[in-house]
Amino acid sequence: MFRIGFTSPSGPPDVSGLAAQMDKLDKLGLDSVELPFYWLDLLAGAKRRPLACRRLLEACRNRPYGFSTHLPLSINFGDASERLPLHFDVFRASLDLAAEAGAVHAVIHTAIFRPATGVSVADGHARQRDYLARCGDEARARQMVVCVENLFLWSDLTATAxxxxxxxxxxxxxxxxxxxxxxxxxGYIHATQLGANFLEEAAALAPFADHVHMHDSFGRPDRDEYYYSESERLAFGAGDLHLTVGRGSIPWADLAKKCRFPRQALFNIELNDRYFADEAPECVDAVRSVMTKAQSTP
Structure with a gap:
């Protein structure tokens, strides 16, 4: 049976407002809340900051849902080889805290490649495979699952899967x-950048997707465009806007028909904080509608 989650609004990085942010989610009928480790000042040099971590754990107590976690976005097993041990240390410290908070899924990004590192895509992916196997062993020891997230191209990136x-x-x-x-x-944006068939690519990844990030966009890259403000990016429908599902142009009905997801997949909403107050219940309803049409693997 598919489940539904929602990433907690970010709040102050010192974690002092996390409990109040999570209070807003208590009445949405969720199965899970995703903790935004990438925004919170939880670690310093891959070591815990005690007060921040205590606040996190206290905020998670006695909630009517379980948890997933999005670990730091900068964890990148496609980085230069001499930096990979530090990425792994940050991963492991984050995973320990996620397990203590009661999370099941720990999200990390797939490898990204930049010219400055001199890492070839083939070599980088080979090293990433080795590190992901190690990450999996760490997750197994904590009864968790590491979920590797697909990206798109931005800034000076030369490649990502x-x-x-x-x-x-x-x-x-x-x-x-x-x-x-x-x-x-x-995936929608990246397919546009690559000139690929979005639905065919999506169908290939869906059977591996124990965890799905749900938000909308128009699939328009903004890698080389200038916009004065986030409001103007929104007006042009450019980039990864994290809109309420149904407010962009992703073909949700076709996606639900084409893809096969694991039976216990968690559909987690990543709504931009800008729209939370006005649109959170609408987005939950829209995602539930997609979930009723989505198909599962045998």
């Missing part, structure tokens, strides 16, 4: 504790 390529990487790792986070909007 397409949805289909990420599916191939996960199949090669072949670890039961290493699965996918299928970010639908990221």
């Amino acid at each position: 397409s949805m289909g390529e990420l599916a191939g990487e996960l199949a090669a790792v072949n670890h039961p504790q290493v699965r996918a986070t299928f970010d639908v909007s990221h």
Whole structure:
């Protein structure tokens, strides 16, 4: 049976407002809330900051839902080889805290490649496979699952895996504790950048997606565009807007018909904080509608 989650609004980085942010989610009928570790000042040099971590754990107590976590966005197993041990240390420290908070899924981004590192895509993916296997072993020891999220191109990135390529990487790792986070909007934008068939690529990744990030966009890259403000990006429908599902142009009905998701997949809403107050209940209803049409693997 599919489940529904919602990423907690961010609040202050010192974690002092997390409990109040999570209070807003208590009445939405959720199965899970995603904790935004990437925004919170939880670690310093891969070591815990005690007060911040205590606030996090206290905020998680006695909630009517479970938890997933999005670990730091900068964890990148496609980085230069000499930096990979630090990425792994940050991953492991974050995973420890996520487990203590009661999370089941821990989201990390798939490898990204920049010219300055001198890392080839083939070599970087090979090293990532090795590290993902190690991540899976760490997750198994904590009764968790690592979910690797697909991205798109921005800034100075030269490459990152397409949805289909990420599916191939996960199949090669072949670890039961290493699965996918299928970010639908990221895939939609990346398919535009690559000139790929969005639905075909999505169908390749969906069977690995124990975890799905749900938000909308128009699939329009903004890698080389200028916009004065976030409001103007929204007006042009450019970039990864994290809109309420149904307010962009992602073909949700076709996606639900084309893809097969794991039976216990968690559909987690990543709504931009700008729209939370006005649109959170609407987005929950829209995602529930998609979930009723979505199909599962045998």
